[in-house]
Amino acid sequence: MAKNKKVTVAQLMTWYMDHVATQLCRPGSISNFAETHNFEAPLFYKHFDSFKELEQEIFKTLFETSLATLEESDEFALFGKKDKLLSFYFTFFENLSLNKEYIQFVLKDYGLSLETLSVLSPLREHFGNFVDMLELQELNINFSAIEPFQKATIRESAWIQFLFTLKFWLDDTSPDFEKTDVFIEKSLNTSLELIDTKALNNIIDLGKFLYKERFTR
Structure with missing residues (x-):
């Protein structure tokens, strides 16, 4: 052949x-x-120098696909900046869940820590640009383990929050990552000071619904 x-x-x-x-x-x-x-x-x-570069591209593409999915929705365009970040979380982690065998192997093989892993470097850059675009005025991360980072910029604080969520997702053995959903809701709801429960439920439903509609038909 x-x-x-x-x-x-x-x-x-x-x-x-x-x-x-x-x-x-x-x-x-x-x-x-x-x-x-x-x-x-x-x-x-012609495209990559190593498997590691390919892995970096995969994580970047997971981010781009998640955000593009949301931006196709007219409803997402009406969300406030904090709601957009929260909706992105639910969409992105739904994306991870659909590729859980691959994601879990790669991240656990490298050993996830609070330090930025090189395989996540492009993802960190794109996520940071997204956070900058949202122009969040504050992000209160209430984890005692990261008190030394409390004075970090919004961009850095958001990445730390993201890594905590990613680590929680990796260790989550609940059906359909239900505990991760709760973790995202509670941790970001506190960090972003979201109070409107009805709005929060709409954000969760939009992020997960869009991804399931597009990729699990």
Whole structure:
């Protein structure tokens, strides 16, 4: 069978995520990965220098897809800035849940900590830009473990909050990550001082509904 003459970034991401999710390990090498999917290894290097770079692109794409999903909704456009951040959380973590085998393997393999992992660097940059765009006036993070960070900028504080949520999600064994939903609701509701329970329920429903409608049909 003739080798594929062209491979796209989307194909590489899909093949890689499928391999990791089903085998619970990375491909042995880029050459092996290329052989399995019938293309020449140099085609991989046209897009990425390593599997780690591919993993970075996957996390960035998960962010971009989550935000794009929300921005397609007329309702999301009417949300206030704090509500948009909360709605993004529910949408993004719904996205993670749909790819849980891959995400959990990669993050647990690297070992998630409060320090920014290099594999999350592009995600951190895009998330930070999103937070800057929202122009939040304050973000009160009420975790005693991160008191040294209380004077951090809004962008940095939001990233710390995000990492705490990501760590909680990784350890969550509840059905459909129900405890993570509660954690997001309670932690961000406090941090963002959201009081309107009806509005909060609408935000949760929108984020999760949009993602399920688009990706689980």
